[in-house]
Amino acid sequence: MPESPSDLTSDGAAGAAAPGGDERGTRSAMRRYGGKPFIFLIGLIAAGIFTLGWGAALVSYGDGGGVAKQTVAWSVEDSSTASITFQVSSGDPVTCLVRAYDRQHVEVGQKDVEVGAGTKTVTTEIETVREAAMVEVASCREQGTTK
Template sequence: MNSADTAPALRKRHGNGPVFFVVATVFAVAVTIGWGYSVMSYSGLGGGVYHQVISVSAPSGSEARISFEVNSREGAECLVQALDDQMVLVGEEKVDVESGNRMVNRTVETVRQASTVEVASCREQGSQD
């Protein structure tokens, strides 16, 4: 079987013109452009606010301390939570942070000894979420 015999079979299956290949190429280009746009415009689930915990401590049964860094374009509102060894909430505080790259040191009052402190969330100030 030579290539002359296979060409008629391809023409019967996909048509005489290059329409199938043109449509497939246009589809591939559209998907590539759409994927590229979505990757370029993705800003994360939390919007434009990023945070990183630097250190935590729980020196007594009535307070816990946390140091964290926040980077935001228009200011952020962060929720800091203190948890005991059973992961039960023992203290909580909302913290307003100015725009830019900021270092935050916060002491949270607790109802009993905390074992960890975490930044539960940070979002842009004024967001309705």
């Protein structure tokens, strides 16, 4: 029940304002909604920092180690030997892992091959436990790294 005619709105309904005027209601609204834009801004900044960090990690840990390898040719010499010719480009000496597989894709031989810095073409033979069906350069890494 309104205490005085001034507590009625223009349509005659009782006003819902708290005693003491509209100021208290505004403070309540600020308290209720005022922190959300600030929290949103903090979330937006955190998302930006996360995105920049993720991008830096992809660039840093990507396979851009500066070593490029390409198989030129491979052949099966006999039931216990296969050979491969491949090219490696690197600024530092590298160690390449060469693997031979049989028809069931089971590894039948492997060999570490040391290659000097620069662009080099290398031919190597791999001893196998049975006849190989395929030979590949599995990886090349700069010496002294675990990549």
